[in-house]
Amino acid sequence: MKKTSIPYWLFLLLFLIPACLGLQDGTETPAPTPNLDSTPTPQASPDDGIVVCMGQEPNSLYPFGELNTAARNVLAAIYDGPIDNVGYEYQPVILTQLPSLENGDAQIVKIAAQSGDSVLDAGGNLIELTPGSRIRPAGCRNDDCAIAYDGVTTIEMDQMIVAFRLRPDLAWSDGAPLTADDSIYSFELQREADADDYLIQRTQSYEAADAQTLQWFGVPGFIDSTYFLNFWQPAPRHAWSEFPSDQLPDVDVSSREPIGWGPYAIKEWIPGEAITLEKNPHYFRIRDGYPRTETIRIRFIPDPDTALSEMIAGRCDLIEPTLNLENHVGLLKEMQDAEEARMFAATGMSMEWLGFSLAHASYDNGYDVGRDRQNFFADTYTRQGIAYCLDRGTVAASVLYNLTDVPATYLPSNHPAFNSDASPIPYDPQIGVSLLEQAGWQDTDEDPSTPRRAVNVKNVAYNTPLLLKYQTTSTAQRRQVTAILERSLAECGIGLEIEFVPPNDLYAPGPDGPLFGRQFDLAQYALGAEGSEPPCGWFTSDGIPSESNSWSGSNITGYRNADYDQACRAAQFSMREDSAYLASYRQTQIILAEELPAIPLYSRLRIAAARPDLCGFDLDPSANALWNVEAFEISAACQN
Known part of the structure; x- marks a missing residue:
């Protein structure tokens, strides 16, 4: 997972305004709710698949664009990880381990810096080292030990070096091997697009040591508490490199039918209706029995009342949080008591x-x-x-x-x-x-x-x-x-x-x-x-x-x-x-x-609802709603 740094004010705008606009629709005069007295038991979805109902359609599937929640949901099925954030803790998915100072894949070394070098000053700003610059010398972690550079001597500063090791069994869904070069390609794409400039500007170099190993070198003075996220999500150089980087957000091969390494691949996208995902035969966990389900059909249903009616009728197996269910909690609790659904809530x-x-x-x-x-x-x-x-x-x-x-x-x-x-x-x-x-x-x-x-x-x-x-x-x-x-x-x-x-x-x-x-x-x-x-x-x-x-x-x-x-x-x-x-x-x-x-x-609440025999769904406070979609299956073992 590449690390991003979105200004908080921008995140407020991006997150809040769409949410508020969405909440306004239909809230003043709630639509009639489904009648529980005639609620049938949901039937199994056809073709050994699961139907997920979402409140919005992806705005794009280009993984490095400005994506809505629906897009991130779908991409979670195409790209597993590369690093999951579950229960506010990070877990490696396509890496053999998360780098740390303890396991030796991260280290802080002393590096010589002199006038004219790019460094981070004591305030965290990227600067060119000049006389009077206030910096933190090697070993300094707070403002008390910061010094003013004299402009003459060479001074030692701290530099972070982090190694990321890919699993050796990774492949793209078209069968091509996934290598460290694909992560380098991703870094190049985002550097050219001026995306994630915070981390890119603080990266001295990002290079492949071998086919499965990448090394990140930070700018001197940049001590990053989340250094283990400074890995760029791989992009398929073999499939995308024929297109200029500025065309990738728009061409179908990268924005509508991107290949990935995850449990599913795009089979069909019918605009305004649904996306169908099919099992990826090259998924690295295929030998462990994942994914559990052959196909996932993602339907776009903007109205929560309609989605609940569709779930009762057996045409939605899961309603995830892009559908605002906050005004339906009472109904969902009744349905759960009647063993007609399960409700999930997370903050x-x-x-x-x-x-x-x-x-x-x-x-x-x-x-x-x-x-x-x-x-x-x-x-x-x-x-x-x-x-x-x-x-x-x-x-x-x-x-x-x-x-x-x-x-x-x-x-x-x-x-x-x-x-x-x-x-x-x-x-x-x-x-x-x-x-x-x-x-x-x-x-x-x-x-x-x-x-x-x-x-x-x-x-x-x-x-x-x-x-x-x-x-x-x-x-x-x-x-x-x-x-x-x-x-x-x-x-x-x-x-x-x-x-x-x-x-x-x-x-x-x-x-x-x-x-x-x-x-x-x-x-x-x-x-x-x-x-x-x-x-x-x-x-x-x-x-x-x-x-x-x-x-x-x-x-x-x-x-x-x-x-x-x-x-x-x-x-x-x-x-x-x-x-x-x-x-x-x-x-x-x-x-x-x-x-x-x-x-x-x-x-703020995130609420989801599922048929009672849907196994594997876990609405986590910090993870994407479909973070573990490979574990979804319909089974009587999960019946309330």
């Missing part, structure tokens, strides 16, 4: 937030209490008081059917880097009111139904009501959530003016967009992370959208904390093997829990 690295606007754009030229939006959230007591007045438990129970817990940090509780000492702030209006009063918000009219007013609140004009604009999109789920939170906040004397904003307007770029332009009071939004690395960068000061960075960045709250920035940077510059790795990530969680620039509301 992951995508989380719903309530963000405080700590640095409103109107403050950029200095805060004026008489002119600018009132600085409601300057006092930590105010933010903490609001947190205690949020009934997130009812949200989890009534909106999310207790399928997700109230989060304590920006990481799910089953993540390896989660701070196990953290606990979510409970719903306790009494404590919330006490904190608000400590901040200076008083019930001046002794009427609990009206908002509190500022009596002695830091940076807030006297007698200002605690009346906040709350902006989010109008999906059914978010409407339910805002209704619950509005009631619970009102109990503490916090008033809301709720505004449901079209997604394209809410997530519009700055300076005009309310989120990325930092022109809101409270905002409910989602953030998602690629991979399993803790996304502490969500709240670093360099991620604040502003004119200087073209209004890009995920830290729409405007939160600034030097200690947090340092802890996040220390974690990102540490090796997983170092004690500082976990310690620094946990420190970021401790700081955020105290400072509360935003409050995690709930982890």
